[in-house]
Amino acid sequence: MKKGIKKRNPTPRKYGKKKQILPKVQEQILGLGPKIINSILIGLRENDKPHVRKIVEGLDEYDLAKLIEVLDVDERKKLIGFLEGHIDPGVFPELNDVVQEQVIETLNENQIVNIVNELDSDEAVEILEHMDDDEQKSIINRLDPELKYQVKSSLHYPEDSAGRIMSRDFVHMPENWTVKEAKKFLLTDENLPDEFYTVFLTDENMHPTGELTLDKLLRAKAGESLSAIMDGEIVPVSAYTDQEEVAHMFREYGWMSAEVVDNKGRLVGVINIDDVVNIVHEEASEDIMHLSGAEEGDVYKSVKDIFKSRVPWLLTNLAATILASSVVREFQDIIAQISILAVLMPIVASMGGTTGNQTLAVVVRALATKELTSRNTIRMIFKEFMVGLLNGMLFAGLIALITRLLFPDYQQMCLIIAIAMVCNLCIASLAGILIPLTLNKFKVDPAVSSGVFLIALTDSGGYFIFLGLAKFLLF
Amino acid sequence: MKKGIKKRNPTPRKYGKKKQILPKVQEQILGLGPKIINSILIGLRENDKPHVRKIVEGLDEYDLAKLIEVLDVDERKKLIGFLEGHIDPGVFPELNDVVQEQVIETLNENQIVNIVNELDSDEAVEILEHMDDDEQKSIINRLDPELKYQVKSSLHYPEDSAGRIMSRDFVHMPENWTVKEAKKFLLTDENLPDEFYTVFLTDENMHPTGELTLDKLLRAKAGESLSAIMDGEIVPVSAYTDQEEVAHMFREYGWMSAEVVDNKGRLVGVINIDDVVNIVHEEASEDIMHLSGAEEGDVYKSVKDIFKSRVPWLLTNLAATILASSVVREFQDIIAQISILAVLMPIVASMGGTTGNQTLAVVVRALATKELTSRNTIRMIFKEFMVGLLNGMLFAGLIALITRLLFPDYQQMCLIIAIAMVCNLCIASLAGILIPLTLNKFKVDPAVSSGVFLIALTDSGGYFIFLGLAKFLLF
Numbered sequence: 001m002k003k004g005i006k007k008r009n010p011t012p013r014k015y016g017k018k019k020q021i022l023p024k025v026q027e028q029i030l031g032l033g034p035k036i037i038n039s040i041l042i043g044l045r046e047n048d049k050p051h052v053r054k055i056v057e058g059l060d061e062y063d064l065a066k067l068i069e070v071l072d073v074d075e076r077k078k079l080i081g082f083l084e085g086h087i088d089p090g091v092f093p094e095l096n097d098v099v100q101e102q103v104i105e106t107l108n109e110n111q112i113v114n115i116v117n118e119l120d121s122d123e124a125v126e127i128l129e130h131m132d133d134d135e136q137k138s139i140i141n142r143l144d145p146e147l148k149y150q151v152k153s154s155l156h157y158p159e160d161s162a163g164r165i166m167s168r169d170f171v172h173m174p175e176n177w178t179v180k181e182a183k184k185f186l187l188t189d190e191n192l193p194d195e196f197y198t199v200f201l202t203d204e205n206m207h208p209t210g211e212l213t214l215d216k217l218l219r220a221k222a223g224e225s226l227s228a229i230m231d232g233e234i235v236p237v238s239a240y241t242d243q244e245e246v247a248h249m250f251r252e253y254g255w256m257s258a259e260v261v262d263n264k265g266r267l268v269g270v271i272n273i274d275d276v277v278n279i280v281h282e283e284a285s286e287d288i289m290h291l292s293g294a295e296e297g298d299v300y301k302s303v304k305d306i307f308k309s310r311v312p313w314l315l316t317n318l319a320a321t322i323l324a325s326s327v328v329r330e331f332q333d334i335i336a337q338i339s340i341l342a343v344l345m346p347i348v349a350s351m352g353g354t355t356g357n358q359t360l361a362v363v364v365r366a367l368a369t370k371e372l373t374s375r376n377t378i379r380m381i382f383k384e385f386m387v388g389l390l391n392g393m394l395f396a397g398l399i400a401l402i403t404r405l406l407f408p409d410y411q412q413m414c415l416i417i418a419i420a421m422v423c424n425l426c427i428a429s430l431a432g433i434l435i436p437l438t439l440n441k442f443k444v445d446p447a448v449s450s451g452v453f454l455i456a457l458t459d460s461g462g463y464f465i466f467l468g469l470a471k472f473l474l475f
Numbered sequence: 476m477k478k479g480i481k482k483r484n485p486t487p488r489k490y491g492k493k494k495q496i497l498p499k500v501q502e503q504i505l506g507l508g509p510k511i512i513n514s515i516l517i518g519l520r521e522n523d524k525p526h527v528r529k530i531v532e533g534l535d536e537y538d539l540a541k542l543i544e545v546l547d548v549d550e551r552k553k554l555i556g557f558l559e560g561h562i563d564p565g566v567f568p569e570l571n572d573v574v575q576e577q578v579i580e581t582l583n584e585n586q587i588v589n590i591v592n593e594l595d596s597d598e599a600v601e602i603l604e605h606m607d608d609d610e611q612k613s614i615i616n617r618l619d620p621e622l623k624y625q626v627k628s629s630l631h632y633p634e635d636s637a638g639r640i641m642s643r644d645f646v647h648m649p650e651n652w653t654v655k656e657a658k659k660f661l662l663t664d665e666n667l668p669d670e671f672y673t674v675f676l677t678d679e680n681m682h683p684t685g686e687l688t689l690d691k692l693l694r695a696k697a698g699e700s701l702s703a704i705m706d707g708e709i710v711p712v713s714a715y716t717d718q719e720e721v722a723h724m725f726r727e728y729g730w731m732s733a734e735v736v737d738n739k740g741r742l743v744g745v746i747n748i749d750d751v752v753n754i755v756h757e758e759a760s761e762d763i764m765h766l767s768g769a770e771e772g773d774v775y776k777s778v779k780d781i782f783k784s785r786v787p788w789l790l791t792n793l794a795a796t797i798l799a800s801s802v803v804r805e806f807q808d809i810i811a812q813i814s815i816l817a818v819l820m821p822i823v824a825s826m827g828g829t830t831g832n833q834t835l836a837v838v839v840r841a842l843a844t845k846e847l848t849s850r851n852t853i854r855m856i857f858k859e860f861m862v863g864l865l866n867g868m869l870f871a872g873l874i875a876l877i878t879r880l881l882f883p884d885y886q887q888m889c890l891i892i893a894i895a896m897v898c899n900l901c902i903a904s905l906a907g908i909l910i911p912l913t914l915n916k917f918k919v920d921p922a923v924s925s926g927v928f929l930i931a932l933t934d935s936g937g938y939f940i941f942l943g944l945a946k947f948l949l950f
Contacts, residue, residue, distance in 0.1 A: 037850065062728075070850050096846075186693055196690050197672040197731075214689035215671050218661055251752055253537075256672075273748050277726055277755055284759030285840055288766065292836035293829065299837065299846045303861045310833050314826065314866060321825040322877065325818050329881075332814045339807040342817035343800050346824070346934065350796040351789065354768065358785050361767035362774065365760055371571075371774045375512065375545050386778045391789060402797065406804075459821065 032063040037070060044075055049082045056083060065094035068103065073302040077106055085111035089118035092127060098297030101130050109135070113142045121150035121168045122275075129159065153268070162246050163239030165279070166260040166269030169193045173226065175201040175209045180222040182212075197272075198257050201230050206266040208236050208259040236261040239268060246271060247279040248370055287368055290447035291361065293317070316452045324349070324459035331467035334475060340407055341470055344417055348466045351395060352424035352458030359384050359432025360454055364447050367440055381433050388429025392422035412473055420466035428458045507538040512545060519550055524557045531558060540569035543578065548777040552581055560586035564593035567602060573772030576605050584610070588617045596625035596643045597750075604634065628743070637721050638714030640754070641735040641744030644668045650676040650684045650702040654695045657687075672747075673732050676705050681741040683711050683734040711736040714743060721746060722754040723845055762843055765922035766836065768792070791927045799824070799934035806942035809950060815882050816945055819892055823941045826870060827899035827933030834859050834907025835929055839922050842915055856908050863904025867897035887948055895941035903933045 036055060043052035056064060056079075068076055068091070080087070080103055092100055092115060104112060104127060116124045116139065124147060128136050140151055150168050157163025171192060173182055182199065186192065199212045210230035220229050236259040237246055249255065250273060260269040285296050293313030298306050328335070328345070335341050363380075366372040372380060396418035403414045435453045436446035511530060518527040531539060531554075543551055543566070555562070555578055567575055567590060579587060579602055591599045591614065599622060603611050615626055625643050632638025646667060648657055657674065661667065674692065676685045685705035695704050711734040712721055724730065725748060735744040760771050768788030773781050803810070803820070810816050838855075841847040847855060871893035878889045910928050911921030 034850075070848065072851075072854055183693065186690070192690075195688055197688065213670055213672065214693060215661070215667075218658065218689060218693060247752075251756060254749065256749060273752060274729065274731060277722075277748060277752055280752055280755045281726060281759070281844075284756070284763070285844070288759070288763050288836055288840050291763065291766070292832045294833040294836045299841050299851065299855060303858050303865070306858065306862045307865045310830075310862065310866060311869065313833065314829055314870060317829040318822070318826060318870065318873065321822045324825075325822055328818045328821065329815070332818060335817045336811060336814040339811040339814075339817075340804070342810045342814075342820075343803045343807060345817075346803065346821065347793070347796045347800055349821070350799075350930070350934070351793060354789055354792040355785075357767045358769040358788065361763055361769045365763050366774050369756075369760070373545065375509075376547075376774065379547060380774060383778050383781065387781045387785065390778070390782045391785060394786065395789060395793065398793065455825070459825070 032059065032066050037067065040067065040071075040079070041075070044078050044082075052079065052082050053086075061088045061090035062094055064088065065091045069096055069099050069300065073102065073300075076102060080106045085114070087115065089115045092119065093123045096297060096300055097126075098300045100127065102300070104131075109139060109142075113139055117144050117147060119147075121147060121154060122165060124151050125154045125164055129155065129164065157239050160243045161239060162237050162241045162243065162258075162260045162271060163262075163269070165243055165246075165275055166239065166271050167275070168269050170200060170270040171196050171198075172200040172202055172267060175203060175225075175227040175230065177226050178222065179217060179220045179224045179226065179229070182217060182226055183222075199226075200259060200267060200270060201226055202267050208234060208261065208267040210234060211257070211259070213256075234259055236265070236267070237271070238263075243279050244283050244368070247276050247283065250276045251280070283368065287364060287447045290445065291364060291451060293451065313452070316449075317455070320452050320456035321459065323456055324463055327460045327463045328467065331463075331471060334467065334471050338410070338470070338474065340410065340413065341467060344403065344413070345463055345466050347399060348417065348420045348424050349459045349462035351399075351421060352428040352462045353455055355388060355391060355425045356428035356432040356454045356458050357451070359388075359429050360436060360450055363433045363436045364450065367436060367446055372437075377437065381430070381437075384429045384433045385426060388426045389422070391429075392425035395425065396421040413470075416469045416473060417466065420462065420469055423465050424458060424462045427461050428454070431457045507534065507541050507545075512542065515542065515546075515554070516550070519553050519557075527554065527557050528561075536563045536565035537569055539563065540566045544571055544574050544775065548577065548775075551577060555581045560589070562590065564590045567594065568598045571772060571775055572601075573775045575602065577775070579606075584614060584617075587614055592619050592622060594622075596622060596629060597640060599626050600629045600639055604630065604639065632714050635718045636714060637712050637716045637718065637733075637735045637746060638737075638744070640718055640721075640750055641714065641746050642750075643744050645675060645745040646671050646673075647675040647677055647742060648701065650678060650700075650705065652701050653697065654692065654699045654701065654704070655697040657692060657701055658697075674701075675734060675742060675745060676701055677742050683709060683736065683742045685709055686732070686734070688731075709734055711740070711742070712746070713738075718754050719758050719843070722751050722758065725751045726755070758843065762839060762922045765920065766839060766926060768926070788927070791924075792930070795927050795931035796934065798931050799938055802935045802938045803942065806938075806946060809942065809946050813885070813945070813949065815885060815888065816942060819878065819888070820938055820941050822874060823892065823895045823899050824934045824937035826874075826896060827903040827937045828930055830863060830866060830900045831903035831907040831929045831933050832926070834863075834904050835911060835925055838908045838911045839925060842911060842921055847912075852912065856905070856912075859904045859908045860901060863901045864897070866904075867900030870900065871896040888945075891944045891948060892941065895937065895944055898940050899933060899937040902936050903929070906932045 040052055040055055042048075043055065056067075059067065064087070068079065071079060076099070085107060092103075095103065107115070112127075116127060119127070124143075128139065128151060131139070140148055143151060154164055154166070171186070173185060177185075197214060199214070199217065200208060201210045201212060203209050210227065210232040211234055212226060212230045216229055235249070235253070237249065239260050239262055246258065250258065256273050258271045259267055260271060262268045282296070289296050293310065295309045298309070301309075331341070363372065366380075399421055400414040400418040403417050404411075407413055431454050436450045439446040439450060515527055515530055517523075518530070531542075534542065539562070543554065546554060551574070560582060567578075570578065582590070587602075591602060594602070599618075603614065603626060606614070615623055618626060629639055629641070646661070648660060652660075672689060674687045674689070675683060676687060678684050685702065685707040686709055687701060687705045691704055710724070710728070712724065714735050714737055721733065725733065730748065732745055732747045734742055735746060737743045757771070764771050768785065770784045773784070776784075806816075838847065841855075874896055875889040875893040878892050882888055906929050911925045914921040914925060
């Protein structure tokens with residue numbers, strides 16, 4: 001689908017004199033009001049296929065996408081069934097990834113081929129890459145020859161690579177053309193993209209040599225050579241580069257677009273900054289979800305799918321907490337004698353977990369955004385340890401005081417919990433940075449599994465130090 | 476500073492035949508190698524001002540920004556002191572926010588005025604908005620008249636609003652011009668931005684009526700009216716709109732740029748998609764940090780500042796965990812009699828916390844990205860409760876089995892922990908969605924404080940149900 005199809009103005013916005021902070025855009029801007037949604041819902045419930053189809057036909061691709069997203073899993077399935085494959089292909093790029101997959105699953109091969117044939121290659125790849133190999137192969141073989149070639153070569157690159165997300169629909173010219181030749185080409189060529197901002201220049205081997213934004217072209221003299229006015233300071237991106245890395249380079253260097261090259265340095269595609277917005281959004285969402293053991297798109301999933309996706313994380317947490325419990329078990333006898341140990345021990349463990357999680361969030365994010373370099377890692381470890389130590393001392397003092405007030409009969413308890421607090425907060429800070437750094441070194445996503453290691457350590461450690469000290473000092 | 480200054484090619488990238496997944500771009504691309512950094516560090520240590528300044532003069536603005544970021548807080552201060560205000564103004568927009576503030580703090584008013592005078596208004600606003608009122612006023616009064624006016628009107632809009640981040644440096648024309656007139660203007664006008672992609676069209680009252688990308692202009696006939704070929708389906712954004720909302724609209728509607736209007740609907744600025752990349756990045760980082768009680772930019776802060784920023788969250792967590800402890804305290808007597816209660820109780824609490832956090836991450840993110848609408852909120856609450864119930868039953872079975880194996884003498888303990896597990900996981904799931912929804916309703920950022928309420932509830936709840944049941948059934 002062409003760029004810019006999303007630009008629309010369903011109901012004109014009023015400016016108003018009041019401050020417009022966080023208006024309810026979604027429901028305000030859309031042509032898709034609650035009335036239409038309700039009407040569809042009634043139609044679905046009453047199996048009134050003609051009614052539903054009639055309403056859907058009145059919606060543009062953007063509204064239909066929103067409608068599909070807003071429905072529940074079963075309603076969604078039913079609606080797609082009613083449409084019998086008569087879905088505007090432009091709907092698919094607008095859908096949330098999870099929803100897109102759900103819709104595609106309900107279509108048969110013929111319907112999918114018809115839809116994919118109408119899409120740009122990067123949009124087609126997005127749909128095809130989630131399918132299993134046999135289905136994917138069979139559909140690709142039935143695509144139009146040009147799209148088939150493009151999709152095949154994109155899928156040849158690894159998942160989440162520049163080669164997968166790049167657009168193959170861009171304007172390129174030989175660098176030795178003149179401005180006049182370029183303008184003539186733009187006026188007469190019929191295969192230009194619907195919207196473009198930059199012309200990409202290449203040498204005779206299709207190696208990118210520079211780029212020219214249209215404002216420069218508009219303002220240049222007719223006889224000038226493109227190579228003389230182009231911006232030649234480009235940094236082509238290998239098609240194998242990970243998309244997170246690509247997004248990082250866009251942010252870091254303020255790019256508006258980037259040339260993607262194959263193994264031989266030939267220009268094969270272009271990534272534009274609007275694709276990068278989505279990548280930044282997705283990767284950040286992924287980090288947030290992974291840190292808590294949840295998954296993206298749960299809003300659109302069925303109870304069964306959400307349930308299944310959350311079990312593994314809970315299982316690892318169960319293991320971590322059983323490990324911590326086994327530490328407590330070793331001290332069962334002293335707890336039986338001084339039961340306030342059981343009252344106080346969760347405080348040490350919990351403060352450790354919280355401290356470690358603060359560090360963890362900072363480090364995981366800094367790793368993702370490449371703010372942790374070889375130069376500042378050692379320093380960061382030292383700083384985090386110092387912060388842990390300072391907080392340890394502060395909260396050791398506080399908890400000693402509180403313990404003294406709550407349990408005036410056990411004077412030594414203040415000392416025990418204070419020492420345990422300092423130690424556990426230092427351990428937690430160090431763990432909060434060393435665990436993600438280690439996982440990162442071994443190419444494991446630090447956002448996914450750091451948390452459970454951390455909690456295993458701060459809980460077990462907290463119990464062990466606190467109860468161990470108590471045993472040592474009180475018995 | 477002009478758009479596109481960041482585009483550079485320090486050392487040309489080799490394509491190589493191997494897969495280039497996550498190459499070390501930062502150190503590879505930069506002209507700023509470890510040698511230069513070391514040389515600077517030695518110069519700083521030996522107080523060799525001329526040496527340091529000579530190296531810095533050889534760096535372009537981008538490398539200097541990176542150098543400043545990579546230094547430690549004290550080194551940074553020293554370096555800026557050595558430069559005595561001779562810093563390329565173009566460095567400032569390149570700096571991380573936290574670092575930018577640190578650097579500005581070390582400069583005197585004269586130096587700041589000289590620097591800000593060289594910046595675009597949006598960049599100037601970014602520097603000025605963090606200052607205290609007196610200092611800000613005094614600097615603004617000394618700015619060049621045009622910039623002064625622009626900065627003042629931008630600062631009039633609330634923090635993080637469209638009015639603050641918009642650029643005032645854009646190309647606009649009356650919609651009734653012809654293509655020929657437009658092209659002539661673009662060829663002859665000397666105040667055009669250094670790079671632009673779109674021409675914004677207005678009526679006689681400066682109300683935006685449409686936009687025209689340069690490719691359309693290039694390909695249009697000379698005599699045509701701009702209003703005939705423009706894209707008139709624009710949705711102007713109020714200058715009071717929150718930046719998160721703006722970013723959402725860009726992502727949602729696939730915009731490349733947006734018109735910003737004042738109270739009277741007049742075009743006062745433009746937001747481009749490259750600004751949006753930064754907003755999406757920042758807002759997501761903020762959510763990640765807030766969920767864990769940390770802050771953005773800790774990588775660049777001193778131990779003292781990090782320490783201070785983390786104390787409030789640890790304090791609230793201390794309160795939550797003391798609350799939970801006080802629940803345990805009520806059951807001290809039965810723990811003294813059956814100490815395995817102390818062994819098992821953390822398992823119930825911890826599994827509740829983990830379950831709740833999964834839901835919390837999904838809900839906080841869905842609220843931020845506006846995926847939770849009035850239509851699907853009730854359904855989502857139901858779904859999360861069902862997921863909690865299912866997981867509760869699954870893990871109740873598991874933990875009952877494990878308890879049976881570990882403590883075969885206490886048959887009733889399996890039943891007690893199983894019931895407590897189901898209840899606590901249901902409570903946790905509900906809390907994970909209801910807490911952020913409630914905070915959001917009261918305009919409190921759900922990312923900031925949901926976590927501590929959740930933990931207070933799942934810990935206290937877990938202990939209460941487990942120990943309460945034990946007391947009821949065993950005594």
